[in-house]
Amino acid sequence: MILKEEILREKLPNHIAIIMDGNGRWAKQKGKDRIFGHKNGVAAVREVTESAAEIGIKYLTLYAFSTENWNRPSKEVNALMSLLVSSISAETKTLMKNKVRLLTIGDTSRLPVKVYKKLEDIIKKTSKNNGLSLVLALSYSSRWEILNAVKNIASEVNRGKIDLNQVNEKFFSNFLCTKKIPDPELLIRTSGEQRISNFLLWQIAYSELYFTNKLWPDFKKEDFYAAILDFQSRERRFGKISEQVNF
Ligand code: IPE
Ligand code: IPE
Ligand code: MG
Numbered sequence: 249m250i251l252k253e254e255i256l257r258e259k260l261p262n263h264i265a266i267i268m269d270g271n272g273r274w275a276k277q278k279g280k281d282r283i284f285g286h287k288n289g290v291a292a293v294r295e296v297t298e299s300a301a302e303i304g305i306k307y308l309t310l311y312a313f314s315t316e317n318w319n320r321p322s323k324e325v326n327a328l329m330s331l332l333v334s335s336i337s338a339e340t341k342t343l344m345k346n347k348v349r350l351l352t353i354g355d356t357s358r359l360p361v362k363v364y365k366k367l368e369d370i371i372k373k374t375s376k377n378n379g380l381s382l383v384l385a386l387s388y389s390s391r392w393e394i395l396n397a398v399k400n401i402a403s404e405v406n407r408g409k410i411d412l413n414q415v416n417e418k419f420f421s422n423f424l425c426t427k428k429i430p431d432p433e434l435l436i437r438t439s440g441e442q443r444i445s446n447f448l449l450w451q452i453a454y455s456e457l458y459f460t461n462k463l464w465p466d467f468k469k470e471d472f473y474a475a476i477l478d479f480q481s482r483e484r485r486f487g488k489i490s491e492q493v494n495f
Contacts (some may be wrong), residue, residue, distance in 0.1 A: 251473035255303060259480045261433035263307035264300065265455070267447055268292070270439030270463030277463075283327040288465035290335045294342075299469045301346045301380040303476075307429055308382050311447050315355065315389035329359070332386075333366050340370055347379030353425035354388030383429065390449035397423035426451055434479045436472075438464045456482055 268289060275285030293310060300308040313328060336350075343350060350371050356364055367386075400423050404410045421427060431451045437443075440461040444452070458475045460467070485493050 251470055251477060252299075252303065255473060255476055256480055257304065260304060261476065261479060262305070263309065263430050263432040264305055264434045264436065264476075265309040265311070265432040265448055265452070266296065267311045267435070267437040267445060268464045268467075269437060269441055269445075271465060273439065274463040274465045282324055285463075285465060286324075286328055286331055290331065292464050292467045293335070294339070295469050296467065296472050297348065297380070297382055298346070299472050301348060303473075305380060307432070308380060309353070309385060309429075309432060309448070310383070311385045311388065311445075313354075313386050313388070314446060315387055315392055316446065318358070318387070329363050332363055336366055336370055340373065343370070343374055343382070344377070347377040348374060349377040349379070349381045350374045351381055351383045351429075352386050353383055353393070354386045355392060356386055358387045381429070383426075385447070388425070389446040390444075391446055393425050394450060421450070424450060431455065433484075434458060434475065436460070436475050438462050438467050454484070454486060456484065 271285035271289040272282040273285070274288065275282050278284070296310075297308060312332070317328075318325065342348075350367075352367055352371065356367065359367070367384075397420060401410070401415060401420070405412055426448070431453070432448065432455050435448070435452050435455045436458045438460055440459070442459050448455075456479050458478055460471060460475070462471055483490060483493065
């Protein structure tokens with residue numbers, strides 16, 4: 249746990265988002281089917297959730313299932329849905345013990361009733377927890393989210409409930425699934441792919457991006473700490489010049 253000790257507590261990101269990718273390739277490398285990879289991905293979810301809670305990260309968002317993932321073979325989609333129910337059930341106790349609050353973003357109405365109910369149940373159960381907020385992106389896509397926001401704002405303008413001049417960045421953010429959740433300072437993607445895949449497009453406007461070749465089931469606490477240390481070594485200028493941010 250040497251890396252963990254190097255992390256500067258005063259420079260911790262508030263919110264880390266992760267595109268958990270590479271389960272299928274991990275399984276293939278072992279001569280197994282893709283579902284075996286997803287099952288082993290659950291352990292990595294546990295690892296990062298635990299480490300985030302331990303070091304005091306406030307928000308951790310995990311991209312677990314995208315809108316586009318509905319287009320995968322139904323056998324895989326079904327397996328992912330069952331895995332979701334079984335892992336949430338198995339983790340409830342630990343989430344409560346670690347004061348983790350569970351939230352979701354995405355079009356959860358598309359999830360099978362059993363999954364939806366289970367999620368609702370645990371969201372309610374953990375709602376008073378004041379430790380880490382664990383945000384699961386499920387049936388999520390950023391373009392869906394942004395379009396939804398635009399439609400809702402347009403409808404309120406139409407009904408005369410709001411004035412178009414009120415619509416600024418803060419106002420718009422409140423129409424996204426992530427309202428009340430700060431933007432992530434750090435976005436991690438595993439598996440070597442360097443793309444965003446329709447994830448948090450609005451929210452990552454100024455996030456630091458971190459790509460690692462590790463496949464998701466191999467992503468361990470040390471990898472998570474390494475990503476945070478990398479983040480802490482960067483200079484975030486937000487359009488200014490170096491001298492302005494190093495006062
Ligand atoms: C990420 O792993 C998990 C989900 C998208 C649900 P993949 O299933 O995308 O694995 P690869 O990218 O095919 O290896
Ligand atoms: C992104 O991974 C979605 C999740 C991690 C849930 P994908 O594997 O679906 O993304 P692409 O297809 O490589 O862009
Ligand atoms: Mg993938």
